[in-house]
Amino acid sequence: MKYWKKLTQKERQERIEIALEGNVDFAEDTSLGYPASKLDEKVFYHDAPFLKDAPSLKAYVANPNHIGCHTLGSSESAFQGTHEIEREVLRVLAVDVFKCEDEQFDGYIAPGGTEANIQAMWVFRNHFVYNHNAHNSEIAILASEDTHYSIPKGSNLLNIELLSIPVDFETRVIDEKALDRIVNQAIDNGTKYFIVISNLATTMFGSVDNPDVYTNLLESLEVPYKLHIDAAYGGFVYPFSNKKSTINFSNPKIDSITIDAHKMLQAPYGTGVYLCRKGLIQNVLTKEAAYVEGMDLTLCGSRSGSNAIAVWMILFTYGPYGYYEKVSILQMRTNWLCKQLDELDIKYFREEKMNIVTIHAEYIPKDIAEKYHLVPESHDGNNKWFKIVMMDHVEIDNLMELITALKELR
Numbered sequence: 400m401k402y403w404k405k406l407t408q409k410e411r412q413e414r415i416e417i418a419l420e421g422n423v424d425f426a427e428d429t430s431l432g433y434p435a436s437k438l439d440e441k442v443f444y445h446d447a448p449f450l451k452d453a454p455s456l457k458a459y460v461a462n463p464n465h466i467g468c469h470t471l472g473s474s475e476s477a478f479q480g481t482h483e484i485e486r487e488v489l490r491v492l493a494v495d496v497f498k499c500e501d502e503q504f505d506g507y508i509a510p511g512g513t514e515a516n517i518q519a520m521w522v523f524r525n526h527f528v529y530n531h532n533a534h535n536s537e538i539a540i541l542a543s544e545d546t547h548y549s550i551p552k553g554s555n556l557l558n559i560e561l562l563s564i565p566v567d568f569e570t571r572v573i574d575e576k577a578l579d580r581i582v583n584q585a586i587d588n589g590t591k592y593f594i595v596i597s598n599l600a601t602t603m604f605g606s607v608d609n610p611d612v613y614t615n616l617l618e619s620l621e622v623p624y625k626l627h628i629d630a631a632y633g634g635f636v637y638p639f640s641n642k643k644s645t646i647n648f649s650n651p652k653i654d655s656i657t658i659d660a661h662k663m664l665q666a667p668y669g670t671g672v673y674l675c676r677k678g679l680i681q682n683v684l685t686k687e688a689a690y691v692e693g694m695d696l697t698l699c700g701s702r703s704g705s706n707a708i709a710v711w712m713i714l715f716t717y718g719p720y721g722y723y724e725k726v727s728i729l730q731m732r733t734n735w736l737c738k739q740l741d742e743l744d745i746k747y748f749r750e751e752k753m754n755i756v757t758i759h760a761e762y763i764p765k766d767i768a769e770k771y772h773l774v775p776e777s778h779d780g781n782n783k784w785f786k787i788v789m790m791d792h793v794e795i796d797n798l799m800e801l802i803t804a805l806k807e808l809r
Contacts, residue, residue, distance in 0.1 A: 401501075403491040405718025414484075414715075415454035415708060421480020422463050438462050455709050463704030468680060468696040470505045475693065478704060485707035491714055493674050496638050497656055499648035506674040508660075508707040510699050512631030513549035515657035515673035518683070518698050520553040520594055522655070522675065523625040525682035527592040531623065535559050539585050541613060542596040543573055545606060547629060550596050559594070560585075571606035571748060579616060586622065593617055593624040599646050599656075600633025603776055603786055604748050605755030607633065607646070614652050627655045631671065633753060634658030639726040641752040654679060660710045663726075665791060670706040729754045729789045732798065736787065739802045743809070754789035764808070771801050 425437040450457045463481040493504040509515040527533040540561045554561035565574045597610040655675035660666035685695040746759040776784040
């Protein structure tokens, strides 16, 4: 690891203090032009003694604005201290986790994986429009039927067609024959450019797509494409559980990646990450935001810097080896659950290196599903699967309760 290391509590606290000192202090500085301030002191305590030992909370109260993209050009100088913290987070994720070359990436801490995925599609759509004179009707999104709902949402917002590719019911693997048929039909109907969304762990199944299935076909047909990896769920699991994975920037065909820190990393909700290669994010420059220092290259505009600081705190509290140990424990618990289900002859799906187990609904009575808060694939009365996610709070004792309840049905 080049940038990611474990820091002591004192080192973390000192680093955040330095970052906050680099920002405007609304309580002390004369700052007349910003439509912002510290959080309302009638509601939020600015001088509470515990804040000196809680850098994340202190940053939250200071209310830094991280508008813009801090990996490219200048940014709002009033918050330059904590902007550097965000750059440190992105550097760790892009270079140390997802194998990008130094300074060959852009990105930002987004308000969730949904925005990060839409940002990717927005960047790619504009890339084809600006560089190939494409019309929206000539661009299509390719994604599996298991893909996250942010993809159809982005399709609707961006006014580009989504082509949903079937998967095998049991293995959740992309149906390559169907993919071939759908792509060729789209080309016959006038599609010239493709935005590919490949899943690094789907939300319901934890299934991992092979991006080569898409790229091999599109290259054989000699049609331009851009490839995005939706690792919103798997991004903080798969690179650690599968050291041989090449679903990262070492694959030159991968253009961008989404990760969610508010899932496995246990950061506050509203903490997604968008990463892309250099030369792409400029496609979404909003020139009309002239009063913003630097370039407005994000979908959301203003966003809380405290979320970036929360991610930084978690990463540098664990360090790479501490976090690997955490993922390994979750893998062990997942393996234990699968062994119990095998002994009960209960059918399920589990991606080998992931920590989601999705069980055929026929084995799970409604009362058990409700008691243990198992999540259904569908709430419309036609549900075929229930999933269990091995999060940090899910221990063997909790799983044993479920297994005992299932045994009693025998």
